[in-house]
Amino acid sequence: MKYSVLLKYLIPVSLQRLRAVKAAGLVFIGLLGIVRCTYAQATASSSPQTFTLQECIDYALKNQPNIRQAMLGVSITKATNYINLSGWLPQVNGTAGFAYYPQPPVSLIVNPANGSLVAERSAIVTNFIPGINATQAIFTPTLLYSALSAHLYNKAAEQVIDSSKINVTVAVCKSFYNLLLNLQEIDVLKADTVMLARSVTDAYHQYVGGIVDVTDYQEATITFNNTVAQLKQAQNNVVPYYAALKQTMGYPTQNDFNISYDTVQMMKDILLDTAQQLQFDKRIEYQQLETARGLQHRLTNYYEFSFLPSLGAYANYNYEYENNKLDGLLQTAYPNSIVGLSLNLPLFTGFSRIMNVHRSKLQEKLFDWSEQNLKSVIYSQYTQSMANYNSNLFNLHTQQDNTAMARKVFNIVEMQYKQGIVPYLNVITAQSNLITSEVGYINALFQVLSSKVDVEQAMGIIAY
Numbered sequence: 001m002k003y004s005v006l007l008k009y010l011i012p013v014s015l016q017r018l019r020a021v022k023a024a025g026l027v028f029i030g031l032l033g034i035v036r037c038t039y040a041q042a043t044a045s046s047s048p049q050t051f052t053l054q055e056c057i058d059y060a061l062k063n064q065p066n067i068r069q070a071m072l073g074v075s076i077t078k079a080t081n082y083i084n085l086s087g088w089l090p091q092v093n094g095t096a097g098f099a100y101y102p103q104p105p106v107s108l109i110v111n112p113a114n115g116s117l118v119a120e121r122s123a124i125v126t127n128f129i130p131g132i133n134a135t136q137a138i139f140t141p142t143l144l145y146s147a148l149s150a151h152l153y154n155k156a157a158e159q160v161i162d163s164s165k166i167n168v169t170v171a172v173c174k175s176f177y178n179l180l181l182n183l184q185e186i187d188v189l190k191a192d193t194v195m196l197a198r199s200v201t202d203a204y205h206q207y208v209g210g211i212v213d214v215t216d217y218q219e220a221t222i223t224f225n226n227t228v229a230q231l232k233q234a235q236n237n238v239v240p241y242y243a244a245l246k247q248t249m250g251y252p253t254q255n256d257f258n259i260s261y262d263t264v265q266m267m268k269d270i271l272l273d274t275a276q277q278l279q280f281d282k283r284i285e286y287q288q289l290e291t292a293r294g295l296q297h298r299l300t301n302y303y304e305f306s307f308l309p310s311l312g313a314y315a316n317y318n319y320e321y322e323n324n325k326l327d328g329l330l331q332t333a334y335p336n337s338i339v340g341l342s343l344n345l346p347l348f349t350g351f352s353r354i355m356n357v358h359r360s361k362l363q364e365k366l367f368d369w370s371e372q373n374l375k376s377v378i379y380s381q382y383t384q385s386m387a388n389y390n391s392n393l394f395n396l397h398t399q400q401d402n403t404a405m406a407r408k409v410f411n412i413v414e415m416q417y418k419q420g421i422v423p424y425l426n427v428i429t430a431q432s433n434l435i436t437s438e439v440g441y442i443n444a445l446f447q448v449l450s451s452k453v454d455v456e457q458a459m460g461i462i463a464y
Contacts (some may be wrong), residue, residue: 048257049258050260051257051258052261056245059249060168061464064249066168067164067165067168073160080153085143085147090135091136092134093132093133095131095133096129099128101124104124105123124323125323125325126322127329130319133314138312140310142302145299148298152294152295159288162284168248169462169463173453175241176245180259181445181446182234185439188438188442192431192438196220199431200217200221245259269452270449272389272456274386276459276461278458280375284460285374285378300357300361303360306346309346311342313339313340314339319333320334320336322334378458382459385458389448393448395447396445396448403441406437409434410433410434
């Protein structure tokens with residue numbers, strides 16, 4: 001059996017209009033008719049989509065802002081890695097220089113004939129030198145670190161997506177269950193209100209006929225009013241619960257949708273294999289910690305090998321134009337080129353390399369304590385969630401039995417009251433117990449489903 005409901009409806013109940021018994025019955029029946037009419041009109045006009053829990057999760061995994069941001073983070077990380085690794089490719093630059101000497105510099109040279117000094121202009125008046133400069137890194141510790149760490153940065157970014165998907169899945173499940181619990185409570189309270197309205201009417205007629213005392217009618221009215229107040233409160237909660245589900249899904253606030261759930265499947269979903277053993281490495285937080293530890297270890301290696309030299313090749317080609325007259329500058333070119341190797345060996349860096357290695361190793365030790373603390377937190381979450389699940393499951397079976405017994409007791413007491421065997425107070429008590437048991441059963445059911453999600457999250461086995 002499918003449970004489907006249009007979410008945008010409320011039943012306006014006025015307690016002041018319910019003081020007269022006949023008016024109460026007519027108003028309530030009329031309100032139910034309005035709700036059915038509103039439901040039919042809204043469904044016919046808007047025809048919103050209907051989502052199951054899994055469809056809500058699927059929608060959220062594609063549209064939730066946190067997940068979309070995490071996906072952009074992966075693209076940003078890949079672009080950053082490409083930038084860091086681009087140093088392995090040749091770096092080519094175009095150069096150009098222009099110089100003009102209004103008064104060229106003078107050089108003194110020795111006259112070989114008499115040994116005197118002679119002043120001569122030592123520079124061409126104008127020169128223009130375009131050229132190309134290319135360098136190629138052969139080995140540097142920085143580029144080596146970038147190459148060895150790129151996959152870890154990619155892995156860390158992808159783990160952020162996994163973490164976001166897990167959190168969104170848990171949030172959608174709980175929001176869905178909260179909304180569905182609220183809607184189920186509304187259905188139960190509607191049925192109970194109809195039953196209580198009938199009881200109020202019966203008590204009123206019996207009071208008018210002199211069969212019962214006025215207190216029976218008043219007690220029935222009080223119980224009816226209390227149940228109507230509960231129904232009104234539950235109906236008011238539909239909108240915020242619906243908005244919370246939209247927010248966790250990333251669904252547009254201006255659009256509406258229905259929810260659908262198979263009640264038979266829901267009962268099957270409460271089952272959990274409690275024989276599974278807790279494995280820390282299945283938790284995304286533990287995996288992220290291991291990735292961060294790997295990055296820190298790479299950084300330690302980088303500092304340890306930073307004493308290695310940087311080796312590179314270079315090539316320059318210049319097409320030099322020179323002339324003593326500006327208008328004839330481009331008439332004659334004197335090309336020149338050079339190729340070579342460059343070596344940079346850090347001999348002394350003020351002990352910074354040694355201290356960087358020492359600091360990085362200390363930071364690696366921090367991860368050991370972080371791991372120990374994380375395992376403690378995970379184990380605590382697991383034991384707490386498992387205890388809650390077992391308690392809620394036991395409570396569900398208890399509430400199920402209580403609801404069945406409360407219904408039998410109510411039927412018997414109502415029959416005894418009609419036969420004049422018991423006072424109406426017994427009927428009121430039986431009705432209250434039945435309503436409490438029904439609402440308690442629904443709450444217990446969704447508490448089990450919610451606590452099961454907590455157990456799966458604690459064990460790292462959330463399916464998304």
